[in-house]
Amino acid sequence: MKNEFISKWTSQVKKGVLSFIVLNALSKKELYGYELIEVVKKSTAIEMAEGTLYPLMNRLKKEGLTSSKWVEQPSGIPRKYYTLTQEGKLTLQQMRQYWAALELSIKKITENEI
Amino acid sequence: MKNEFISKWTSQVKKGVLSFIVLNALSKKELYGYELIEVVKKSTAIEMAEGTLYPLMNRLKKEGLTSSKWVEQPSGIPRKYYTLTQEGKLTLQQMRQYWAALELSIKKITENEI
């Protein structure tokens, strides 16, 4: 199988979607980076590479949508936990509105035919 | 208003989504470029710039998902009509499957909280 076009396409679809997914995940509880990848993989069947996540988390923080704190572990490497800021929550609400409209649009244009 | 982050985000979300929308539109009937912009604007409330559409149509054709033909007009500039190829139809079906899964994933991760 493995349609070359499709795999490029799914990668493009993820642009933007991943930040939406991450913010949604963080709206439920604070998470650290590595954990986020696991959560996304398990609850959405979407693969997110580490090389995607960490730069993304830096952007979200720089934009003021999240804040982070280091948490030492009794054993092992310290974890960097992320939380939604107030601005992050507001932005997430706007994103959800846009997404709902987009879903509807695509539902409409998808119906019938092929 | 005008959240800077949101407008950048919506632009990113469109990457990939626009090709999906265009292929869906073409699955109903053949259309020419300028018409596609109108159709998308009217039926989905999604803005697509000309500078986005024409390069996109070239990519889709190069990938073998569409074919095109020039149609002279009784008056005015000739129109370039696009049609889905067989491969285009197959690819579109795969895209629809992926999209359905994505919708579900996001629905799941969106539910509750903020």
Next chain:
DNA sequence: ACAAAACACCTAGTATTACAAGGTATTAAA
């Protein structure tokens, strides 16, 4: 005891694509 896998963070470089801002040319409306 030792190797491999899993955990947990990170960066640099590449490919892709939406968009802004331009361009050409024709026809209809003001």
Next chain:
DNA sequence: TTTAATACCTTGTAATACTAGGTGTTTTGT
């Protein structure tokens, strides 16, 4: 007669997912 609408196009820029690397610790398997 000048503006808007129709219809095609291109160039350059910004943003982001991914590949492929890197560091170091802890747990699991043999």
